[in-house]
Every structure is written in C-alpha cells, then in structure tokens.
Amino acid sequence: MGMDRDRPIERFLPLRPVEFDVLLSLAAGERHGYGIIQDAEARGVTAVPDVGTLYRALRRMQDQGLIGASARREAPEAGEERRHYYRITALGLQVARAEARRLAALMRAAAASGLIEGVAT
Amino acid sequence: MGMDRDRPIERFLPLRPVEFDVLLSLAAGERHGYGIIQDAEARGVTAVPDVGTLYRALRRMQDQGLIGASARREAPEAGEERRHYYRITALGLQVARAEARRLAALMRAAAASGLIEGVAT
DNA sequence: GCCAGTATATGCGTGACGCCAATATGCCGG
DNA sequence: CCGGCATATTGGCGTCACGCATATACTGGC
Numbered sequence: 001m002g003m004d005r006d007r008p009i010e011r012f013l014p015l016r017p018v019e020f021d022v023l024l025s026l027a028a029g030e031r032h033g034y035g036i037i038q039d040a041e042a043r044g045v046t047a048v049p050d051v052g053t054l055y056r057a058l059r060r061m062q063d064q065g066l067i068g069a070s071a072r073r074e075a076p077e078a079g080e081e082r083r084h085y086y087r088i089t090a091l092g093l094q095v096a097r098a099e100a101r102r103l104a105a106l107m108r109a110a111a112a113s114g115l116i117e118g119v120a121t
Numbered sequence: 122m123g124m125d126r127d128r129p130i131e132r133f134l135p136l137r138p139v140e141f142d143v144l145l146s147l148a149a150g151e152r153h154g155y156g157i158i159q160d161a162e163a164r165g166v167t168a169v170p171d172v173g174t175l176y177r178a179l180r181r182m183q184d185q186g187l188i189g190a191s192a193r194r195e196a197p198e199a200g201e202e203r204r205h206y207y208r209i210t211a212l213g214l215q216v217a218r219a220e221a222r223r224l225a226a227l228m229r230a231a232a233a234s235g236l237i238e239g240v241a242t
Numbered sequence: 243g244c245c246a247g248t249a250t251a252t253g254c255g256t257g258a259c260g261c262c263a264a265t266a267t268g269c270c271g272g
Numbered sequence: 273c274c275g276g277c278a279t280a281t282t283g284g285c286g287t288c289a290c291g292c293a294t295a296t297a298c299t300g301g302c
Binding site: 010013014016017020021024027028043044046047093096097098100101102103104105106107109110112113114115116117 | 131134135137138141142145148149164165167168214217218219221222223224225226227228230231233234235236237238
C-alpha cells in the first residue's frame, strides 16, 4: 500500500484544499459526499470543491486510511439509502491537526506581513 | 491573458499550497526563488515546496499577474547576478488577502471541531 | 410530465506535481 | 587545488489530480 512506515503524518502535508475540507467536515461528525459539499457551501462563499474532485478525493483518502466507511451505511434510514457515509480515522485526525498547525503558522506569518486586517478570531 | 473581467479575485481560490507560500514570502518583501524556499524552511519544518514546483509556480503566477519581476534585477549587486527577484502585485496582494480570509474561516471551523488545541495566536 | 434538488460515478483532456539530473558559481576544508 | 557543499535556476519524465461535462437514479413540487 505504500504505507511509508516512518514519517506517517508529514507524508501527507501539505493537504490539498479539498482534502482539508473533507477532514474538517468529518471531524465534526459523519457525513456523506454531498453533505460535505453542502458544508463547504455553508462555511464560506468561495472555493466549493467540484463534485468530481470531491468524490475522487473521498476514494483516495479512504485508500490512504485518512477516512473510513461509516457503519451507518449498514442501517440506512428512510431516504438515505443512496448515501455513502464516511468517518474520520485516527490517522486522519492526526493529519488534520498537523495541517491545522501548518496553516496556523502560515496565518501567523500572514499577520506579520500585514496580509490580514479585519479577520477576527 | 485570460483575465476574466468579472470575479477577478475568487477565480484564483483556493490557492495551491505553493502559491500561498510564494505570496506570503513576497508580501514581506522582494525575494528570489531560492529565498522563498529558505523562507519556507525557516517558517515551519514541514512541507517545503519542491524546487521544480516552486520555479514553475513562479512563472505561472507571473503570467497570471500575481507577481512581477523586480527592478532589482536590473542592478544586481555582487553575488546576486544569477538571482531573479520577484515582487507581489496589487492583484497578488488582493488574492493573498482573500485566501487568508478563506483560511481564517477554515481555522475557525477547525477550532469549532476541536481540531486545534495548543495553537496560540 | 418536467424541472430542480439530491446523490454518486466516470470519461476526457490539460496541467501541476514530485523526483531527478544538468548547469554554473562561490566558498571552505583538507 | 580539488572535491564537496551551498547557492541558484532550469528542464525532462511519468504520474496523478484537477475541472468540466455527462450519466444514472430517485424524490418532490407545480
């Protein structure tokens, strides 16, 4: 699987934008693909991932062990039969945290360069 | 140049990791390619862009009008003859700010999901 | 019946990526 | 003084991810 026994976390950084979107949504709870897109739409106006990009990213990230299929898939309620639910894995959580740290460092540098003005916490 | 008369800023979002690295370095002042790499190395340990990726991104971003060739190129001091200096453009600054806002929103969502612990401002 | 929304998947062409090698200069140690 | 390391940029090569479009299918409203 190309698992790279050592350096398991940094191997994935920097995450592609769509990948961080996915991990961010799944960190808040189980979601299906379309729900992740709706999350992105609700979060900010700009930069909603393309559907093709999203679904392919989901499969890729599943292969990499960053996310996994949810058990909810096995007991679908009414109206969600078509949905594929995903959950974040322990590895995915570690990677997401590492990426968040990277972005935080970037934001600090951005603030130091005067790139950020009215961005409240 | 494929300028896209309307929606000039959002067109570029989300920036690729290497592109934000570049704009971030140049927002702090003029730099040459290798200097940008050194900036990234100094900033955080992880995720330093590959040289090929960096130099290709520089040319691409110049074509897009995000960065421009510096005037310093015309009057090279001793030891910097080989260097190509770049500066951020007004457009590049706008794009960098928009991306910083996007990332800030992402960080807020990350914090809400408990992804961030010890990340001080 | 049709259009819009929900939900996932795939084909296609372009282009960005990571890795590596080439080129060239300056500097320092042995 | 010569080999190696840091500096500095460029190009080739193969792979892969992207954006766009289309296909499929179900639901609900008008």
